[in-house]
Amino acid sequence: MKGAGRVKDAPRDQEWLLALLPVFPLVLLVMRLWYASRQDTQTLLLLLQNISPLGLLSSVLLTTVWVLPALILGGRVLGTLYWISTGRSxxxxxxxxxxxxxxxxxxxxxxxxxxxxxxxxxxxxxxxAVAGLAVRDRFPHHEGLRGIVCYALPVMVAVISYIVFWPAIGAAFAARDLATSLLLTLPPGLAVLLTGPVPRAPARALTHGIAVAMAVFTPFLVGVVVMKAPILPLMALQLSEKETPRVLVGHLVVSDDEMSTVLGREGVVSFVQNDRIQSKVLCPDPGEVPRTWVNLHGWYVEQSVVSWLAPAPPAAPVDPRCQGRPKD
Structure with missing residues (x-):
């Protein structure tokens, strides 16, 4: 992408954009605490006083791990596609x-x-698509290389993809899981269509429309994920009572020598004296309920490569205290 006079000088006096970069994560963190406090100002102040900023930032960083590749690859494809189709900057x-x-x-x-x-x-x-468009842009007169990268390679990858994913594709259609079926079948076949130019007339509306949609909806998508991310450990405290023990399940905010502060699942803050605590246990993260059981040789479609390769510990029985029942 090295056309003469094609790229205009970058606009100046945009240093204010750098100042706005940390604003979005900060807004997400405050909204996450506001959501956890059930919109109660006093509870929000309590969380702000005791929660570590590192724990809050980790949820944002883990979200950007999978968002950034989509933005980078999508922006590269759309920008190069528009240039190849129109020759305009x-x-x-x-x-x-x-x-x-x-x-x-x-x-x-x-x-x-x-x-x-x-x-x-x-x-x-x-x-x-990135590889094919780059070849069209940098080697416009190299017909052999363009035929290999833009046509032969996508077709070969599509055939291999359908062969490898065929068990999961069949299971998805059998389970009537439309979203998973489309995600496993459409992209390999569409790859060869994204390595070439589009008609000049609708090129701007198509590429820039998709780019604007990505820019608008990505913050909302990231916000939804961050709102559901855990920020406090989930604990079950078995308390001594006059008649029968009682179990308090909630998120541990802070604990000192005399008292523990627990944020219940319903948003109620409880202050418990430590001498009343008979026992406590760290409860597992309930996580998201799987939306599909489609898998490929035991690799479920909602798992990543890292989670599939990492050795999973054997599932331990759920402690009854995590379910609100006292333990004998």
């Missing part, structure tokens, strides 16, 4: 140009490790 083209090749390659590696199995065909489609 725009903010989208300039953004794609400023993404170095090593950043795109790193985004692919991160996506392979962090994305779920059902999104890997989409990752392969975006990677092939």
């Amino acid at each position: 725009s903010w989208l083209v300039r953004t794609a140009e400023r993404l170095p090749g090593w950043v795109v390659g790193l985004a692919v590696v991160v996506g392979v490790c962090a994305w779920q199995l059902r999104f890997l065909p989409t990752l392969a489609m975006l990677s092939l």
Whole structure:
């Protein structure tokens, strides 16, 4: 993407954009605490006083691990596609140009490790589109290389993808899981269509419309994920009572020598004296309920490569105290 006079000088006096970079994570963190406090100001102040900022930032960082590859690859594909189709520059083209090749390659590696199995065909489609469009842009007169990268390679990858994922595709259709079926079948076949130019007339509306939609909906998607991320350990405290023991299940805010502060699941804050605590146990994270049981040789489509390769410990029986029942 090195056309003469094609890229205009970058607008100046935009240092204020750098000042806005930390604003979005800070807003997410405050909203997460506001959500956890059930919109109660006093509870919010209590959480702000005792929660470590590192724990809050970890939820945002873990979210960006899988969001950034999508933004980088999507921006590179849309910007290069618009330039090849029209030969005109725009903010989208300039953004794609400023993404170095090593950043795109790193985004692919991160996506392979962090994305779920059902999104890997989409990752392969975006990677092939980036490679094909780069060849069209840098080697416009090299017919042999263009035929290999833009046509032969996507077709070969599509055939291999359908062979490898066929058990999961069949299971998804059998379970009537439309979303998983489309994610496993459509991207490999569409890869060959994204390596070439689109008609000049709708090129701007298509590429820039998708880019604007990504820019608008990505913060909302990240916000939804962060709102559900755990920020406090889930504990079950068995308390001594006059008649029968009582179990208090909630998130431990702070604990000192005399008292423990617990935020209940319903948002009620309880202050418990430590001498009343008979026992306590760390409860497992309930996590998200699986939306599909489709798997590929035991690798469920909602699992990432990292979670599939990491040795999973044997499932321990759920402690009755985590279910609100006293333990004898």
